[in-house]
Amino acid sequence: MAAKLSVINSALRELSSRKLASLSEAREPRYAVDDIWDDVVKFCLEQGQWNFAIRTQEIEYTPEITPLFGFRYAFEKPDDWVRTVGLSVNEYFKPPLTEFSDETGYWWANVDLIYVRYVSNSTDYGLNLSAWPLTFQRFVELYLAYRLAPTLTSSESTEDRMEKKYKKAMTDARSKDAMNDAVSFMPSGSWTRSRVGNSSSRYPDRA
Numbered sequence: 001m002a003a004k005l006s007v008i009n010s011a012l013r014e015l016s017s018r019k020l021a022s023l024s025e026a027r028e029p030r031y032a033v034d035d036i037w038d039d040v041v042k043f044c045l046e047q048g049q050w051n052f053a054i055r056t057q058e059i060e061y062t063p064e065i066t067p068l069f070g071f072r073y074a075f076e077k078p079d080d081w082v083r084t085v086g087l088s089v090n091e092y093f094k095p096p097l098t099e100f101s102d103e104t105g106y107w108w109a110n111v112d113l114i115y116v117r118y119v120s121n122s123t124d125y126g127l128n129l130s131a132w133p134l135t136f137q138r139f140v141e142l143y144l145a146y147r148l149a150p151t152l153t154s155s156e157s158t159e160d161r162m163e164k165k166y167k168k169a170m171t172d173a174r175s176k177d178a179m180n181d182a183v184s185f186m187p188s189g190s191w192t193r194s195r196v197g198n199s200s201s202r203y204p205d206r207a
Helices: 004-014 028-046 134-152 156-178 190-196
Strands: 054-060 073-076 081-088 101-103 106-109 113-120
Touching (some): 004 028, 004 134, 028 081, 054 073, 081 106, 106 113
Antiparallel strands (some): 054 113, 081 113, 101 106
């Protein structure tokens, strides 16, 4: 079970920097962490289809958007969307929906209702530190240390060392997380993007 202060202090320990007594301590390391914390966690969540962060939703199409060509229905991505795990026309995700397009803040398809599994940055999912597995926590700690290294150490060798360590931790976290996966289909859709062309010309201005 991760706690933000614990994650930060583990990162500081990697840099041989004195730990913080609290999240409000008036020291340079805390200010540096405050500047990058959100970006660090977002980056780490984007690197895998983490089981602890996966959310499933039923999404109806957005009737206000009418395409000029191609797929007939647009589905707005949830505010907490980080990356797509899978789409389907039913809640069991069998079969997966393979004919769709992923463009900017929308999915496009020829059905009017979809079910989506995605990595979420909601406080109930990806931003719920108490749900982080230890391997993911370690990945975040080391990536945070890597991002802090230029500010707190000004040492290229330390930065290089942290880069190698966080990438190794990321691989380990992905591997451990994958052990909990059922057999699933990766979302396709890249080929459909090439068929429909540039997303900027797909639909008229939205009201």
